[in-house]
Amino acid sequence: MKLNFVAVDIETTGFDFVECEIIEIGAVRFTENSKPEYFSIFIKPQKKVPKFIKQLTHITDEQLNSGDSLVEALTKFREFIGDDIVVCHNASFDIGFLNQKLVDNNFPILSNEVLDTLDLSRIYLPFILNHKLGTVADYFKIDLTNAHRAIYDAEATGKVLQEIILFIDRNIPLIVNHRLFEVSNFLKDHFGLTYFLGKIVEHQKKTALLHKKYGKEITFGSPNYIEHNPANPTDITIDHVFQNAGLLDNHFEKYELRDGQVEMAKAVLHNFQNEEFLLVEAGTGVGKSLAYLIPSILHTNKNNEKVIISTNTKNLQEQLFDKDLPTIKKSVKTPFKATLLKGRRNYICQRKWLETTLDFGKMFSKYEVKSYLNLVVWKEFTKTGDISENSSFNLSRDGRVWKKVVSDRFLCQGRKCAHFQDCYLMNIRKKAEDSNVVIINHHLLLANMLSQNSALGEYKYLIIDEAHNIPHLAPKELGLEISYPEFNNFFAQLYSKKNRYQSGILIGLKTASTKSTFSQKDKLLEKIETTISFLEDEKSIFENLFKKVGETVEQKGNFGKLRIVNSDDFPFIFEELGKIIVIWQKLSRHIMRIKDVFGTIEKQLFIDYDKHKDFLDNISMRIDEYYNTLTSLYNPDLKNFAFWMEALKTNDKKYPNGTLVYCPLNVENILNDSLYKNLKSLVCTSATITIREKFKYFSGRMGFDLLEDVQELIVQSPFDFQKQALVIVAGFLPDPKDRFFSSQSIEIIKNSVETSKAGTMALFTSYRNMNEAYEALSDHFEQKDIPLFTQGKGMSRTAILKEFQKHKNSVLFGTSSFWEGVDIPGESLELLILFKLPFMVPSEPIVEAFLEKLEAEGKNSFMHYMLPNAILKYRQGFGRLIRHKTDRGIVLVLDNRIKTKKYGSYFVETIPAKTVFPQSAIEIEDYLARWFSKF
Incomplete structure (x- = not known):
């Protein structure tokens, strides 16, 4: 064309x-x-x-x-x-x-x-x-x-x-282009696109028969399933794999035997064989992923068992599946199957997608058309149905569209579905059932725990990597959260009216009723119409609640959150929740009346009887779950739970942007009852789960102190931190609360960057401090030709890291997400600046509630919670600097509390590198100049 x-x-x-x-x-x-x-x-x-x-x-x-x-x-x-x-x-x-x-x-x-x-x-x-x-x-x-x-x-x-x-x-075949053209006609202000797609369709109608196979150039990212069936499988041991001249050494030129890696691998295998629980802190450079993958494969092969491996970050998942497992496949003649499994909300539903092609005008607004267009080609060629492989689709931006096509447990018909054989979710779950190793993330681990293993099936062996994140993730994952979009989506699934179009489960049931012949038709139709009228009359109250919540947070809250300490503080919430509960009970009765009539119909007389029965059963189940959530919020346990309001950011000031969140303060018993008791063996590992080489704090937060005989192992890093790193503490600076702290610290950042001429990352604990530093230094660095990349300034985290590594002697400013999961080896990062010690914000609702609970129990909340968390976060920050044996660098800490507070010694002792305390900014520059002149 x-x-x-x-x-x-x-x-x-x-x-x-x-x-x-x-x-x-x-x-x-x-x-x-x-x-x-x-x-x-x-x-x-x-x-x-x-x-x-x-x-x-x-x-x-x-x-x-x-x-x-x-x-x-x-x-x-x-x-x-x-x-x-x-x-x-x-x-x-x-x-x-x-x-x-x-x-x-x-x-x-x-x-x-x-x-x-x-x-x-x-x-x-x-x-x-x-x-x-x-x-x-x-x-x-x-x-x-x-x-x-x-x-x-x-x-x-x-x-x-x-x-x-x-x-x-x-x-791209004609049928796909024709679909794109049809959908583009719903756009109101993109005539050029519609014209273009029309020209494509017109051209292909003339040439379509010339093509036999399309899509040869379209491949999506990484696989989600690996199967290894070597021609001559052999039994092997840990030593066969890791030793010099072993299986890994034979396949990699620069392979290096690491004693700590072998020690950890043997400990993991022993743990599986003896059905024990094991905590492993593996320092940076140990190679812990291979140290648990190899024994997992060896054990499952001999025992026909499945090992679940849970991670916190996508980066680690990709490392395991794209690098480590292919390495094992190349090196080891032991058969295995591995699956990368995600939560249901990541997969598109075949049936719901088909429904969009039949009723597009009824289901989507003109504002959602562009998002939908970005799904069409991907859906045609995806093998996994996993939306994360679609770089064109942004779940936060396009979430409303995704909700209309994503797999939904309440609308899933399982084996009764006409698309069951082609279901992306069921197919990957089936592969997971037959796999030796299944890789998931912590969110799925915790969600699956609450749903009685509905996603993972039965398993007895679990490895949790990046385990230090579980105590922070678990309360919210195991808690409750409600918002307007959630209820609005539920109502839309039941019944939706847009212009003159009606859609939803009730309309589907009504249509099937009119086309079927049975004695109770009029009665059923009357019940459906009554329920539709009820929904139209009453659902506005939900909008009112979440609008008021959002407005209250924006007026009185801090950083988009506002804790509910006493029920009397915000009476409107409980008044509105009470009204909603009454409405919910009425809705439940309306649905039950429909079900009662439907239950009297002979199956063979009603079109798609099983489908509609399943929908009604699932709707009832969902109503019951929401009812339980609403009653928990209406009668909150404010001693053992944190309850707060949030306001979501939105450009539409009229949109009901409030959210209610309710989380348990202690998750130890929940983890013990719903997870640990179902396992034979568990391995928890991370580079940072001990404080002063003790697992006590982590064990307490995870509930391992409730168990007997949990094994512990610390595997030291192979790096020589005394030679590779130096910690400089600016103890002469004012206290972080002092009004002069920020300006003096920013001046030191400026001089340190110029003196060292090194790739520099400055980590902050708040956007306010980071933006203040950016405003103060951006023009100066620009004049000095020093590239400055700052979080939240129009670039994604991935893009910032990529550009930072591309430009030598550049500077990166980041907040919480950069304190861990960042791997920048070599000269790209040689100076790490910590603006403040990473204490949690005490006014954060769940933190504040937990501190109060500890004090009520007679415990020192600072020593029992704030300090241990800060020490672990500090260690994670330090871990960004030295990633390989050849790396060299300095950590510059601008927080004087390491020197002036009694607890400062904990921070000094937790880092294996030498710590020095210069008396002035000039001494800092001298340390930097002498250090970097050596390399």
Whole structure:
């Protein structure tokens, strides 16, 4: 298919359409039978151009000073593009910016059809890493050496469109393109996209028979299942695998025998064989993942058992499945099957997806169409149905669409479903049942525990890696949470009316009733209509509750949360909950009356009788669960539970954004009764679960002190921290609560970065401190040509880490999520700055409630909770610095409490590196200069 168009890109001084300026416009005309025509113009700015923009674009002051005025440039640009289709990558920015400047200068806005290659990339390339122009250009092998220059980006955008057209022709069948075209007609402001899809369909109707197989170029990420069946399987031991000249050594050039890894592997295997519980702290560099994977495979092969391995982070899951298990498969002649299993909410439902194709107009608003379009190609070619492999779909942004197609335990028909054989969730669960090793995350582990192993089936052997996260995750995972979107989605599943369209379970039942012949038809229809009327009349009260909750938090809360200490403090909550419980009881009776009538119908007389019966049974079950939740919130146990309100961030001020959360303060007994008692063997491991080489604190929080004979093992890191690292504590600085602390600490950050000339990561305990440091230092670092990457400034965590490692001697500012799970080896990170000791925020609702409970029990809450948590977090932060034997670096702590408080010695003793206490900022610079001059 051929298409004539003009590709356009602009460079600006920032993102604000009104305040910022356009400094370059580039455009390239692509026509069917001639060479491209180029248009490039610089625009003389009225304000100073930020230095980072010049660095990004490589546009010089000379080029800008000799540029045209904005009016001249816009006039020439409009003449160049004429009436052609305009193509941009992220058109809402380029066209939005251009139209703003056109209006500002008394020009009419652009009336050209606009096509966005960002939209097309998200629709047709859901398998690539992301949809930035550079990433898409790389995929199609389009040179973009001069990125962030308008003319080159415009040319690349045009070439991307041409390649996407060819890609569609080779890979996407007519039926899929036709579906995309049909759905795009529901868009109200993307006529260019609809026009394009129509042209694709028109073209393919003429050429469809030329293609026999589509999708050869479409592959999604990593597999979720590994099967290893070696030709000549052999029995092996731990030593066979790990020793020098062993199985791993024979397959890897730089293999290094680690005594600690062997010690841990033997301990894990012994633990399985003797059906014991084991706690293992394995220092950085031990290689703990292979030290538990190998014994897991050896044990399950001999005993026909299954080992569940639970992790906290996606990074570790990917390491296990993409790196470690393939390593074992390559090295070890022991058969095994491994499955990566996620929670139900990650998988699309085949039946619900089909329903969307039949009733799209009834189910989706015009605002949800773009999100839906990003599912169509992915759904056609996915083998797993796991939404995380779709880079085009954002669960937080597109959550409302996902809820309409995601697998739902209340609507799942199981084996009765016509799509059971093709069900993504059931297929992966079946593979998990037959696997030796099943990898999950902590959320699924805890959720499965509450649902009596409905997701994992029966298992007796469990490994929990990153186990230090469980005490923090468990209370919320094992607690209760309700919000407006949850109830609204439930009501929509029951009954929804949009314009003149009606949908939902009750409408499905009503339709089936009218088409069936049975004596109780009128009575059933009357019960259905009565229930629909009830829902329409009463569901607004839910909106009122969550609106009031959100407003209250925004007025009185801290950081979007507000704890409920006494029921009398917020009487409106309990008044509204009381009304809702009454309504819920009435709804339950309405559904029960429908079920009573339905139960009198002979199965053979009613269309899809089993399906509707299952729906009604599941709805009743769901109503019962919600009723239990509502009554727990209405009669809260405020001594043993934390109860608080939250306000979700939303751009719609009218949206009911409140949430109610209710969590147990102690989870030890729950873990013991619902998890430990069902296991033969458990291994908990992490790099940071001891304090002063004692497991006491972790054991208490996990409930292991309730058990007998839990084994413990500390495997030291193979790194020489005395030689590889140095801890500098700025004990001379003011106390963190002092008003001068922040400014003096920021000055030390600035001087330390300049003195060391090292890759630097500064970790903060609050966004406020981090943003204050960013505001104070960003211009200075810019003038010194030091790249600064800061969390929350428009880049994802992954993108920040990638850019940080790409730029030598750069600086990264991060908060809580960067304190762990970050692996930056080598020169990219040689200076780690800890702004404050990582104490939890005492006003955080669940923290505050737990502190009060400890004090009520006569315990020192600081020593029993705040301090141990801070020490473990401190160790996790330190662990970011030294990742390999060749790494060298300094940890600079700006919190003087390590020196001035009695408990400071705990922080000194918990780190294996030498700690020094300089007396001034000049001494810090001297330490840094001498350290980095050695390497």
